[in-house]
Amino acid sequence: MKNGKYKGSHWETRREILGKLKMRGALPSSTMAEELGISSMAVRQHLQDLQNEGDVLSSDVSGGKGRPTKYWELTDHASRHFTDSHRDLILDLLENMKHSLGPEGMDRLLEKRGEGQIETYKARVDPLTSLLAKVEGLARIRSEEGYMAEVQADGDDICYLIENHCPICAAAESCAGLCATELEVFRKTLGDEVKVERTEYLLNDSRRCVYRIRPSP
Structure with a gap:
């Protein structure tokens, strides 16, 4: 803040x-x-x-x-x-990138960014054992990045990753691919044995983003 x-x-x-x-x-x-x-x-x-x-x-x-x-x-x-990650500069860069790279180029760029996030996140989350511990580890990383994240457990098998602030909100409004990539990053960070669903979404008029996380059926 x-x-x-x-x-x-x-x-x-x-x-x-x-x-x-x-x-x-x-x-x-x-x-x-x-x-x-x-x-x-x-x-x-x-x-x-x-x-x-x-x-x-x-x-x-x-x-x-x-x-x-x-x-x-x-x-x-x-x-x-709250942190806005230099809103005007980011929006200007995004618009120029979309113009220069086109939709496919932007998709590749976001995919590359996601790969870097997954590598960074997994290095800190993989050593943790339980699902709750992994989600709490992910929340710590996200808080360090400005998302004011917290975790709420619902019984033994379900937990919620709650992000109370989006430091890149303006960029996400301009480039929906950022949010789609983010969801995929969480899924790949936590592994195939885990199901991740977004249940609240800041850009759909919620006050925060919430992810429901549980073992895959």
Whole structure:
């Protein structure tokens, strides 16, 4: 996550709030206050400041009896606080490459990039034993690359690789082949004995990308 224009502990708290909303989606201020170890009033003040700057918005959610609870979530404007991998330069390069190489050339280029990723990922994931350990290893690599990845287990056989941020989102919007290649990279990294499915997709209006991973039938 980028440091932005703010410095000091005040901004550090804001960064933590932004990070929680990015990782978890909409949350009430009370939950953030408890997890940050500060007062609800302090969290609400930070949220109000972030709202004034266009980074968050709130909505009232009814839980049945009593007053609705205010939930806070990030706006698209908040993406400025997270790594965007030099958006303008990447888009310009992609457009020139597509023009120069044509569709088949771009496919070959993406395939070559994928091969390099698979080699790098497998070198770190292959030594791990269980499927969960391998997926957690893959999540660590992806987090290092800026994807804010985490893993959730569902029983003994199923786990989910969750990527809460896409540092190449603008490039992916311009070149859908990047996402198709990414899915194939995960499949080849984890091996033929594993099935990988994308169940949530940022470019299909989800707030994140989620991959369901389980042993092949």
